[in-house]
Amino acid sequence: MSGRYGRGPRWWDSNLRKHSCRITMPRQVILDVLSNEEQHLSAEDVFLKVHKKYPDIGLTTVYRTLNLLTQIGLVVRFDFGDGKARYELSSGPEKKGHHHHLVCTKCNRIIDYDDFIEEEEKLFGKIEKVLSEKYDFEITDHLVRFYGLCEECRSEIQESL
Template sequence: MVMNFDAICSKLKNENYKITPQREIIIHILLNNEDKHLSAEEIYDMAKKINPDVGMTTIYRTLDLLVELGVLQKLEFGDGRTRYELNNEDMHHHHHLICLKCGEVQEFEQDLLEALEEKILEKKDFLIVDHKLKFYGICRKCR
């Protein structure tokens, strides 16, 4: 499914969770920064600008809840920060490029592994539904 505001809210409501104003802020931040792979700290900084009453505990609890509900995926890129990404239906089809100098994470939007996936199905009778590929290197700015 595609994660938009209504889809996320109905997931929460289906599990009897309320759409509190603080949760709403966090959801909007996630949706408005879909390609940025934000960490909890970054989400906290942004949320604070919208509503100074938002606490770090609320951020962590909400993010955990959204992971549990399948709205978000947790990502680790080896810099000690957990980052979050919306669990969209096309998630499977992108890879991550991680700069070893500045830590910036970019997306490469194509899968291009279809031939390999087919080979694995053929040789191992194993059906691929997802994969996480991280490329480590140096970005344009850092070179």
């Protein structure tokens, strides 16, 4: 509810307008939170951060906004299998760019990496080409994730022996 959001226009305004979405305070605040955050936040994480400064913004709106932003492509949604979805800004000046994940199966820590080895990027292009032809499938994106144990969890296990 209420008022206008303090700071000036943002780079995503045009993005919202393009999709004929109104530029509202909750949307601005939620995008601000996302753009100041390097981690993958759940809807509730976003809500809590938003709530500190703007207690009037409800959880429902956070969900609705995250869905909207995902649909128009400003945000990417990940499911890491712990029951709650995570969201991350996908484009714009603060964007992270394409990256892959390391997921610790013990503590659920997620490490992003985008320092691909040279062959990695080249090969994905090639794989996508081969697969599109073989399966008549138009590939638009890919997801790569490595599962295992992070250093901390490994040492915990060591100690308990």
